[in-house]
Amino acid sequence: MTEPRPAVIGGVDVDAVAASVGACSTVARLSGGLLGEAATYLPGRRVYGVVVREHPVVGETDLDVRVVATFGPPMSEVADQVRHAVALVAPGRSVTVAIDDVDIGGAAGAAG
Amino acid sequence: MTAPKTTTSAPPSTSAAPTTARQDESSAGKQLQTSQGKTSIAESVVQKIAGVAARDVSGVYKLGAGAARAFGAIRERIPGSGGPNVSQGVAVEVGETQAAIDLDLVVEYGVSITDLATAVRRNVIQSIERMTGLQVVEVNISVDDIHLPSDPSEDEQPQESRVQ
Numbered sequence: 001m002t003e004p005r006p007a008v009i010g011g012v013d014v015d016a017v018a019a020s021v022g023a024c025s026t027v028a029r030l031s032g033g034l035l036g037e038a039a040t041y042l043p044g045r046r047v048y049g050v051v052v053r054e055h056p057v058v059g060e061t062d063l064d065v066r067v068v069a070t071f072g073p074p075m076s077e078v079a080d081q082v083r084h085a086v087a088l089v090a091p092g093r094s095v096t097v098a099i100d101d102v103d104i105g106g107a108a109g110a111a112g
Numbered sequence: 113m114t115a116p117k118t119t120t121s122a123p124p125s126t127s128a129a130p131t132t133a134r135q136d137e138s139s140a141g142k143q144l145q146t147s148q149g150k151t152s153i154a155e156s157v158v159q160k161i162a163g164v165a166a167r168d169v170s171g172v173y174k175l176g177a178g179a180a181r182a183f184g185a186i187r188e189r190i191p192g193s194g195g196p197n198v199s200q201g202v203a204v205e206v207g208e209t210q211a212a213i214d215l216d217l218v219v220e221y222g223v224s225i226t227d228l229a230t231a232v233r234r235n236v237i238q239s240i241e242r243m244t245g246l247q248v249v250e251v252n253i254s255v256d257d258i259h260l261p262s263d264p265s266e267d268e269q270p271q272e273s274r275v276q
């Protein structure tokens with residue numbers, strides 16, 4: 001019952017998405033939103049910044065990815081890079097990219 | 113919610129006769145009734161599995177509605193009561209091949225309740241279908257309370273005795 005399971009929801013490997021997006025040069029980190037509510041809830045842990053929603057009727061899955069960008073590059077570039085990173089591990093999904101904050105290097109930022 | 117049905121790996125049934133008809137694409141529940149006898153699973157079994165699976169999901173603080181939690185808190189202090197009751201907040205109905213589950217949850221402050229409910233439902237369905245072979249027809253979730261970070265926890269801080 002508590003054996004480790006791959007975190008695959010609606011055919012999307014949540015850990016792979018998080019790792020791929022987190023590795024982007026324009027992404028400081030993934031963001032859990034204001035309260036840390038933007039997460040995938042798994043047995044024993046959460047993956048912040050990646051939300052997979054399955055439509056019960058349409059049968060499609062939507063991906064929400066929330067990130068904190070690094071200071072400097074244009075936001076459109078950040079979004080493009082994130083979209084590319086997601087497409088590598090979860091091709092053919094519609095992805096909503098949200099940039100929650102910009103990391104200015106100090107101790108600032110949203111939860112998550 | 114395609115996950116529960118497609119990922120349910122039916123354990124190789126030891127005595128399944130090849131004549132067993134499988135019209136349904138879901139094999140859950142089918143291996144419980146064979147031509148050589150049937151397997152029955154008690155409600156308390158399903159209750160415990162559902163309780164453990166729901167509690168396991170990150171963001172669930174505890175299970176049980178108000179009254180059950182109050183009685184549970186007293187019950188846990190009685191020596192020999194066996195500690196926390198994993199079935200608290202879980203009501204089940206079990207038939208021959210199907211099960212329905214009602215859960216009462218207390219969630220942590222800051223979670224997305226809809227997403228958490230989906231995650232709980234997924235984990236409960238997977239656990240029950242894998243372990244028992246019963247087909248889960250519904251999991252109703254009622255969120256009875258939200259646990260604030262400032263709330264004193266009843267579990268972690270046992271009340272001090274008033275007498276020495």
